[in-house]
Amino acid sequence: MGGSEERVVAVIMVGGPTKGQPMVHHPISACKRIPNLAQIYLVGFYEEREFALYVSAISNELRVPVRYLREDKPHGSAGGLYNFRDLIMEDNPAHIFLLNCDVCCSFPLPEMLEAHKRYGGIGTLLVIKVSVESASQFGELVADPVTKELLHYTEKPETFVSDLINCGVYVFTPEIFTAIQGVSSQLKDRANLRRVSSFEALQSATRSFPSDFVRLDQDILSPLAGKKQLYTYETRDFWEQIKTPGMSLKCSALYLAQFRFTSPHLLASGDGSKSATIVGDVYIHRSAKIHPTAKIGPNVSISANARIGPGARLISCIILDDVEVMENGVVINAIVGWKSSIGKWSRVQAEGAYNAKLGITILGEAVTVEDEVVVVNSIVLPHKTLNVSVQEEIIL
Numbered sequence: 585m586g587g588s589e590e591r592v593v594a595v596i597m598v599g600g601p602t603k604g605q606p607m608v609h610h611p612i613s614a615c616k617r618i619p620n621l622a623q624i625y626l627v628g629f630y631e632e633r634e635f636a637l638y639v640s641a642i643s644n645e646l647r648v649p650v651r652y653l654r655e656d657k658p659h660g661s662a663g664g665l666y667n668f669r670d671l672i673m674e675d676n677p678a679h680i681f682l683l684n685c686d687v688c689c690s691f692p693l694p695e696m697l698e699a700h701k702r703y704g705g706i707g708t709l710l711v712i713k714v715s716v717e718s719a720s721q722f723g724e725l726v727a728d729p730v731t732k733e734l735l736h737y738t739e740k741p742e743t744f745v746s747d748l749i750n751c752g753v754y755v756f757t758p759e760i761f762t763a764i765q766g767v768s769s770q771l772k773d774r775a776n777l778r779r780v781s782s783f784e785a786l787q788s789a790t791r792s793f794p795s796d797f798v799r800l801d802q803d804i805l806s807p808l809a810g811k812k813q814l815y816t817y818e819t820r821d822f823w824e825q826i827k828t829p830g831m832s833l834k835c836s837a838l839y840l841a842q843f844r845f846t847s848p849h850l851l852a853s854g855d856g857s858k859s860a861t862i863v864g865d866v867y868i869h870r871s872a873k874i875h876p877t878a879k880i881g882p883n884v885s886i887s888a889n890a891r892i893g894p895g896a897r898l899i900s901c902i903i904l905d906d907v908e909v910m911e912n913g914v915v916i917n918a919i920v921g922w923k924s925s926i927g928k929w930s931r932v933q934a935e936g937a938y939n940a941k942l943g944i945t946i947l948g949e950a951v952t953v954e955d956e957v958v959v960v961n962s963i964v965l966p967h968k969t970l971n972v973s974v975q976e977e978i979i980l
Contacts (some may be wrong), residue, residue, distance in 0.1 A: 590678035591622040593696070595665060618693055618841070622675040624650045625706040627664045629657070647846040663798035666764040673758060680895065682754040682800070693753075696817040700755045703732065706808065707760055710753040711816045720745045727816040734814040737805040748816065750801065760804075767803045768796060840865035840883065852880065860892070893928075910955075918945040921966065927955035934961045942976060 628637070643650045653668045665672070666971065667684060672680065679697060692823075700708035711725065725748045726736040737750070798804065808814050843850045844865055854862040860874045864882025868874060872890040879897050886903045895912040906923040909915060913926040916933035926932055930953045934945040945959055948966035953959060958973040968979055 590907065591620050591675055592618055592679045592681060593623045593625065593672055593675055593677040594618065594621060594670065594681040595625045595627055595668075596685065618681065618697065618845075621648055621845075622677060623672075624648055625668065625672060626650070626652045627655065627668060628652070629655050640931040642680075658797065660797040660803070661800040662760075662764045662797050662804050663768070666761055666768070666798065667796070669761045673761075676765070677758065680756045680758065680760065682756065683752070692817075692819055693755075696753075696819075697755055699732075699814070699817045705733075705815050706763065706813040707754055707756040708815045708817050709734070709805070711748040711818050712750055712751055713747050713818060716745055716747050719749060720749045722749050725750055725816075732815045732817070734809045734813060736818055737801070737809045739802055748818070750805075754800065763804060763808060764798055767798050767807065840867055840885065845868060854880075917943070918947070920947050921949040921951060923949060924951040924953075926953045927957060929956045930954070931958045933959070942978075 616964075639650045639882050653671065655667060658664075659667050661682070665680075679700070681693065681697075696708060696710055711727070723739040724736060724745050725734070726746045727734050729746060736746075805814060838884055840851065850867065852860075852862050852866045852868040854860045854876075856879075857876060859876055859878050860878040862881050863879070866881040866884045866886070868880070868886045869888045869890070871888045872886050872892070874880065874886070874892045875894040875896065877894045878892045880886070880892070881899065883900045884898045884903070885901075886898075887905045887907070889906045890903045891908045892898065892903070893911045893913065894911055896909045897912075897914045897916075898909070899916045901915045901917065902917070902919045903909070904920060904922045904924075907920045907925070909926045910918075910930070911928045913928065914931040914933065915926065917936040918932045918933075918934060920926065920932065924947050931946065932945055932953060934943055936943060942961040942963065945961060946963045947959070948964055948968070949954070950967050951964050952969040954969065954971045957970050958975075959970060960973075960975040962977045962979065963976050964970065964974075964979045970979075
């Protein structure tokens with residue numbers, strides 16, 4: 585394996601269901617292209633049957649193996665990675681992307697990987713700059729503005745708050761497993777000490793922090809900060825989705841990127857005369873009907889039997905099966921559900937801001953947005969008809 589053939593694996597931590605509730609996900613990331621991506625792993629606590637068909641389909645379409653690794657119990661984001669270290673290392677990867685939770689965004693992962701190689705540390709975390717007022721909701725993250733070294737990380741603000749926020753996306757060298765093992769041993773030793781002094785303390789400690797439950801944030805980032813081992817890479821390109829892991833990955837820019845890398849003929853192109861104008865990575869199902877005057881992209885996925893009318897504009901969105909976007913309709917930072925309809929001159933959009941109340945607009949199944957109606961930063965449940973404009977509303 586030469587230096588130009590460094591293999592990369594992507595591990596997506598999908599978590600587990602809580603009290604039977606549907607999955608609600610934070611944003612995970614996507615990329616223009618990850619060079620030499622050897623394998624994608626989904627690590628989580630869901631039943632395997634929920635992923636079987638999805639994993640098979642993604643593996644076939646992306647021509648990259650996708651495998652679901654089910655945890656026997658929650659191990660934390662770092663603990664889950666370590667729990668499957670032998671399987672992950674079977675591909676002999678030089679670098680490991682860890683996408684914490686279920687993300688579907690346009691993160692610059694290839695650029696992040698290149699920066700990580702230049703830094704020379706054990707890991708690099710993706711960050712986004714927000715206002716100090718917003719940052720105070722998340723804790724404190726401080727990096728050297730020149731070297732990008734992570735100097736300090738804590739979940740709760742101490743004396744001041746940085747304006748950098750951890751996006752939950754990381755790239756590591758395999759040395760991360762040694763770091764996780766060290767933290768796990770320390771947790772185990774701490775529990776043993778407590779057993780000697782207090783049975784109640786032991787109960788509390790093991791219930792809250794069992795030795796095999798290791799978190800990337802407090803347990804890994806904090807002790808390694810300020811030791812020239814962790815670095816930051818900043819992005820401004822971030823928008824949130826609420827989807828299942830399958831749909832998140834399949835409709836993300838990562839999916840589009842793999843089409844460009846392995847099956848470029850599946851991505852759309854156009855000149856704006858005989859076919860629609862295409863900007864960036866766009867996937868259009870062969871059964872969809874797109875008017876030549878439409879402008880599509882970047883980061884758009886259009887599913888089966890969709891109909892996109894003249895003058896329509898689509899940016900960073902997912903158009904699911906049988907959706908119709910009529911003349912001069914606009915869809916930005918949104919998911920449009922099955923069999924929904926966007927009327928003439930209507931607009932469905934969101935800010936795309938990750939710390940906004942509703943960073944993405946979601947229309948449920950068979951939602952009708954009538955002509956000239958504007959829907960901004962909203963969630964609309966299935967089978968609704970909107971004949972007036974709405975903003976920052978959840979319509980049940």
